Amino acid sequence: MSFSMNPLALASSIWDEVVSGVWQREFGSHPTPPELHHYAKLPAVLGIIENQCFWSKSLADQEDSTELSHGIGWMQDELERRLPLGLPFFAKAVLEEIPAFLKSRKSWTFITCFCDEDASDYHWKRFGNFRLTLPFSSSIEYGLQSSAWGSERWYQPVIYDHTEQGRIVSESVDAILRAIQRFTVGDPGGPWIQSMAKECARDAGQLLLVLLAGFKNKIYEAEKEWRLVTTPKFAIASSAPKMSDEGFARAILQNPRRIELKLPSRNDQYGRWMRPGLPFTKVKQYPKVFSSTAHEEIRNLMSKHDFVDVECS
Numbered sequence: 001m002s003f004s005m006n007p008l009a010l011a012s013s014i015w016d017e018v019v020s021g022v023w024q025r026e027f028g029s030h031p032t033p034p035e036l037h038h039y040a041k042l043p044a045v046l047g048i049i050e051n052q053c054f055w056s057k058s059l060a061d062q063e064d065s066t067e068l069s070h071g072i073g074w075m076q077d078e079l080e081r082r083l084p085l086g087l088p089f090f091a092k093a094v095l096e097e098i099p100a101f102l103k104s105r106k107s108w109t110f111i112t113c114f115c116d117e118d119a120s121d122y123h124w125k126r127f128g129n130f131r132l133t134l135p136f137s138s139s140i141e142y143g144l145q146s147s148a149w150g151s152e153r154w155y156q157p158v159i160y161d162h163t164e165q166g167r168i169v170s171e172s173v174d175a176i177l178r179a180i181q182r183f184t185v186g187d188p189g190g191p192w193i194q195s196m197a198k199e200c201a202r203d204a205g206q207l208l209l210v211l212l213a214g215f216k217n218k219i220y221e222a223e224k225e226w227r228l229v230t231t232p233k234f235a236i237a238s239s240a241p242k243m244s245d246e247g248f249a250r251a252i253l254q255n256p257r258r259i260e261l262k263l264p265s266r267n268d269q270y271g272r273w274m275r276p277g278l279p280f281t282k283v284k285q286y287p288k289v290f291s292s293t294a295h296e297e298i299r300n301l302m303s304k305h306d307f308v309d310v311e312c313s
Contacts, residue, residue: 003090003186005196010183011203015234017175018207026168027156027214033116036136036226038280041128042294045283048132049301053260054144054279056110056230059213061256071212072102074169082173089187091180093197094204095173101205102212105231108245109209110259112144112228122222124286129294133282144261144279149247150233154210158225160218172211176204206234230259278302282311 038054048054059068079095087095114134117123124131136155143153159165180200213229232248251259263279285295299312 003184003193005090005184007196007199010179010200013179013183014176014200014204015207017179018172018204018211021175022168022172023154023156023207023211026159026164026171027154027211030157032136032155033226034136035118035133036114036116037118037123038112038114038132038134039120039123039127040130040132042130042297044128045130045132045298046301048280049278049298049305049307051260052278052305053262054112055258056112056146056228056261058107058257059109059111059209060107061258062111068106068212070217071165071215072099074165074215075099075102075173075208075212078166078169078173082177087177088181088184090184090193090197091177093194094176094180094200097198097201098205098208101202102209105206105209107257108232108248109213110230111213112230112261114226114228115224116226117224120224121288124288126223129286129289129291130298131282131284131286132280133284134280143264144228145264146230146248146251146259146261148232148249148251148259150244151248152210152231152234154227154229154231156210156214156227156229158216158220158223158227159214160216160221162218165215168211172208203234206231228261230261278307278310280310282313284313 040048062068076099079098082095083092115123118131118133145151145153159168210229210231214227216223216225232244234244253259261279263277283298285291295312302308302310302312
């Protein structure tokens with residue numbers, strides 16, 4: 001029987017299976033905190049105020065190079081385990097291509113780190129003496145956004161439990177295989193099959209990397225981290241996927257590879273343009289090492305930019 005597939009239906013099904021299924025069940029349904037907090041040192045806080053933005057660093061430029069390899073290692077092991085199990089030719093070809101896309105898309109996946117601990121000695125000592133706070137609901141509704149043309153945003157808790165990580169990896173591969181089985185028929189043949197497998201693996205790999213960006217080794221469990229994951233707009237089943245990257249690339253800064261996330265600009269009640277506000281509503285200094293000089297420096301900088309509605313203590 002000759003091979004046939006519906007690329008758009010297949011790509012949409014992979015999205016539904018992985019996002020509406022696995023991501024929503026494992027990340028999206030997690031109880032959300034009322035506030036998110038970003039702990040930082042004084043120079044970083046002053047930079048955030050001056051530029052009205054958070055940095056979001058590429059997964060390929062994280063200080064701990066083992067952080068992402070932890071999740072990718074889980075996924076590669078699972079894919080290798082599946083390959084000898086008598087999969088249909090096309091499904092096997094897709095799974096073989098996914099690891100290459102996981103590696104190549106690391107530099108196009110950006111994370112900003114938060115936590116839901118509002119008075120944590122651990123975070124103040126490890127990450128800095130200042131805590132910036134933003135309401136979780138408004139961070140979703142109004143959104144920290146990149147200036148890039150077209151992007152996807154995912155707020156998700158970090159998962160530290162290895163058993164849970166293994167289940168998510170297994171379920172996501174199952175989800176991809178179900179979608180392939182549903183929208184492919186017959187026995188593949190011809191040189192074009194490999195290019196079709198690469199297109200499918202690209203779509204799957206982008207989605208899997210969002211899941212893996214939410215994994216961290218259990219030794220870091222005390223961080224209780226939440227992440228905002230930002231990627232270029234997914235080019236699902238697109239014949240020109242590079243167009244999405246090209247639009248996004250204009251916003252990428254280098255050394256380290258990063259993007260800036262700001263609140264969107266808006267108009268006032270008279271239709272006049274207003275610059276974006278600060279991406280946080282409160283700044284608090286670690287009470288045990290309070291510095292009046294640092295406190296005054298922050299207040300002066302906020303006053304300079306007319307940010308008078310931010311609570312500073």
